[in-house]
Amino acid sequence: MPNKKPNVIFIVCDDMGEWAMGCSGHPNALTPNLDRLARDGTRLSNHFSASAVCSPSRACLLTGKYSLEVGIPDILCTGEGVGLDPKYTTTAKAFQKEGYRTALVGKWHLGDDDRYHPTQHGYDSFTGFRIGGEEGPLSSKDPGIEIDGTYQKVEGYTSDILTDHALDFIETKDSESPFFLSLHFWAPHANQGVSTEDGDRTWHPLKDEDWDPFKDLTPEVPNPNYPKLDINRIQRMTREYLASVHSVDRNIGRLIRALESTGTLDDTIIVFTSDNGYNIGHNGIWHKGNGWWILTDNRGDRPNLYDHSMRVPAIISYPNCVKAGQVCDHPNTSMDWFPTLMDFAGIKTKANWELRGESIASILKGERSLTDRPIFGQYQMWDWHQTGAAMRSWRTNEWKLMLDLKETVPNEFYDLRNDPNEAINIYNSEDPSIKAAQVAMERSLRKHITEVE
Template sequence: MRSVLYAFFIVFCLVITPGMQTAQAASQPNILFLFTDDQAPWALGKSGHPHAKTPHIDQIFQNGAYLVNSFTTTPVCSPSRASLITSRYGSELGITDWLHPRTEPELGLKPDTVTWVKLLNDAGYRTGLIGKWHLGLLDKQHPTQFGYDYFMGFRSGGNVPKDPTLEVNGKDQKLKGLLPDILVDDAIRFISQESAKPFMLSLHFRAPHTRWLPVADEDWAPFKDLDPQIPNPDYPDLNTKRVKQMTREYLASVASVDRNVGRLLETLKQLNLDKNTIVIFSSDHGYNMGHNGIWHKGNGHWVLNHNPPATKNIPKGQRPNMYDNSIRVPTAVLWPGVTKSGQIVKGTVSNVDWFPTLLEMAQVDLPENLTIRGTSFVPLLKQADVTDWDNDFYAEYSTKHQSHTHMRMYRTPEWKLIRDFLNPERDELYHLTTDPQESKNLIHSHDPHVKEIRDQLHQKILSNMKSVNDPVLKQAEQGS
């Protein structure tokens, strides 16, 4: 009798399970979080670049919501990624600059850190991370300790664009092929697995981080002979030849990501998952390519024929910064049934906002008594009448490798103040409305209105530093 009942139970499960999967899929969406490395907000066809080849990424931006004022709290890899996954500032987590594998091999996320990935996993999501981690090398800092069921990629920040060494099934292996292609091959395998659970896949490309080449021939072909337009060719003493060469290589790397994004979008369609999968595209920070005379991100480098001399804390050739091109990130959300084609979201959001936003998308409650710094921007995606949205933005960056700084920034839609509490001679104030390129520093202006704005923003910085218990606060208050 028991064997008959057992056989009936097996048949019952086989018959019922597909329907149960469908019901669950209808209630909780899949989430595909595409995350690039060093992706400039300007390096997309959708954002108007004359040479960018990004038709597939542009589809996400065009068919979903384009968040034109999306920023990162820190314009460099590790602290930005830490803020993304925890909704906390790097100064709270002890991660204020990129994690150096040789000088600080034990630094990373603390094991008791709560992440939105863990909360989604606890709520029934099958979770995976493919690609770059850069939040700790030790086993106690492994992605699977923070809510990911599956990991394939590399724990450190560095890798190569061809024949990379990756962690596969817990062991490092040298694989043949181009890194973006290898990562997406694995992402397609993950998405294609049969499961009763909805999936959340974080796909962290390393492109378009340097080294940019090699890429596939088809990705390099449009750029190899290109004489690209550059943003400010008349910048004094700009090394135009180098900027143009780097632009070609950078855009080719972006194209390699785009081609692979196209493969993923096609996979979702073929598996009939596109109607119930939220597709997110974003990056850890922005990028400069000759803008303001520099290239790179928040730990920028001058790209001049003759670099300014070194100072006490800033080596020759370095230009730490919090320009908009460094802190702004290209972001789009394609949420079937919610976002609209061609939707533009102008409200200011940042990477600390993903934690509550993703939980709300997945219909998972935010735990009580959990400290997070972000706000869900689901109302903006749903085009709700949000009249009191806060468009101010606070950010921080204490550099400690190529340079030593304690930069703290407060930005409104009209003004931006950057204080370097370690090097006060580097303070900057920009009127973004009249000077969006941030080319005229007004920090020493004698205009009474400008001085009033500067003092107001300074107090905003101090207030934010107090709220997160910033270890630099005492030094900042002494210098006020």
């Protein structure tokens, strides 16, 4: 490993499913730059967020702790007076203390009060949106963003604008210090305050070069035989969604070229991931953990911790250190990034941070294989939801258990070896072997809940 401290660019998309990339096998996705990162580095194909919606997932990413531990159970909306307490150590704060220049460009969504501002959490500067998840100016074009402490309207397409500011930061010449940049795209989140004629969500407006490859597409439907599935709606959403993903991929290409032109690509760790996964027809729903049915006779809500709501894209490229072309298919979690990046940078973690993840640096180097580990999922809905579920899940390579502690939605149990798409709920099975596995899984889940909640 090089002696020089690496730069870090940590890219987080909003609402991107692991399935939405060419390198993960989607036949309609157009992601040449992400595919290149995967070839040059390692793709984690079974990488899970610790929650299934924006704010809690972001809190877990930053702190390496579970969302209820840090008081962020669900999405945060404007004016709630709730946010991520600055007492917690974040990745940005840890790198800042080691002399790194730090910046966040893009979506924050962990409290809009000044006391929760990104600069209270280890970022030297912030350009982007404090808020997220409510009706307002957040969209794919002409966004209102905070720049140098002032909120202002900026003309242009949002992915391009955020990348412009990211490039300004990494190309700064007045410092020899390494940098830690969090680039949090709004895409491919559906737009707020913009809808189709029938009031449905849309990803438009989209830049022509992003929309043109998809506008006449008849995209693959992931679950075409699901009863009463609204195929037309799914295909319309998928076209727009993949175009929004393309806007991110195109701008990642701009970042890579900038690093190449300055000769810093080999000295830079690039991580690409998302805050949570996404469904468009998977399991008969669309959206994420606070999902909605996408059926011809039902648009009601469907809280869940399905794999597609929690499995997120994860690619890391660090030339000469991370093994190129590797695909890691054993389960790991978004909370692993904190200790892993510290490990690559040669920075020691502290026991009093109580990080829940573990460093997988040696796996990414190709020095050892990752074994099966259980993945815990957590999503506690605010009471104002139509269904105020308290979702918990426990996942191994073989089984997946989902419980609603408030019993507002059915409990679910899946045999992932024979049913990887979680199509057949066997929670009430009388099969002795299934029953024994379910009892063991529930015992492990409830034990873990007592340890972390």
